[in-house]
Amino acid sequence: DAVLCSLDIGSGKLLNVVPLASRCTAFDVQEEGAFLIACDCAANIYRLRLQGIDGLPKSFKAPLPPSVAAAQGFDPDQAVTNGSFLYGLDGWSAFGNQCSLSASIRQPHSGKMCCTCTDRTAVWSGPSQDIQARLQPGKQYIASAWVRAIGGSSDHKRVNMTLKFQTASTGGDQYHGIGSTEAVQGEWKEIKGKFDCPEDGTTSCLLYFEAPSGTDVSFAIDDVQMKVN
DSSP states (O other): OOEEEEEETTTTEEEEEEEOSSOOSSBOOOSSSSOSSEEOSSTTEEEEEBOSOTTSOSEEEEEOOHHHHHHTTOOTTBOOSSTTOTTTTTTOEEGGGOSEEEEEOSSOSSSSOEEEEESOOSTTOSEEEEOGGGOOTTOEEEEEEEEEEOTTOOTTEEEEEEEEEEOTTTOSOEEEEEEEEEEBBTBOEEEEEEEEOOTTOOSEEEEEEEOSSSTTOOEEEEEEEEEEO
16 A cells, blocks of 8 residues: 655655555655555654655655554664665666666566676765665664675675774774675675674764775675675
């Protein structure tokens, strides 16, 4: 069922949520679930993209009542959104704008699509996602992703799954390597690892994939997850 909500535009407070499958002109579905409002699918947050309504902001956030989140099957313990690329590249971007990302139907690990990364110019050039708003302080996360080499890429190049984050107590960028694997042609390889979110939380956190620099190192990722243990 679709969902329509009433909102206090000034405060961003979600006043009510009701099933309403027939009215879908005001909102644009951007992420998982057939909803009139786009959902982050974690941390009980709706990301709203309003269209065709004069005077309203293009996007803002409002908390989703836990009862509604549970009823709709959202998992507040999952930090990554659209990790299976069912909705193309929604939620993902090229770290540093130094590579080209595409949603590809060619040999996904599962489902209908995967994400390909080509035209890389730096080690850190790769798919990335801002997950800070969905991390829970003090929780341990189990992370995983599947990777393969694509195109004319050199075989057996190591692809890393990495977090770049900051905390209020320490300041400055910190890096955490979740895990890595060698990307090979025609075969999906899994990356697995853990991350202990600091007790005081994070003020920023970017999940990204990196590999040796060079346009001859291209890879695909799929089924990216990062969930509370």
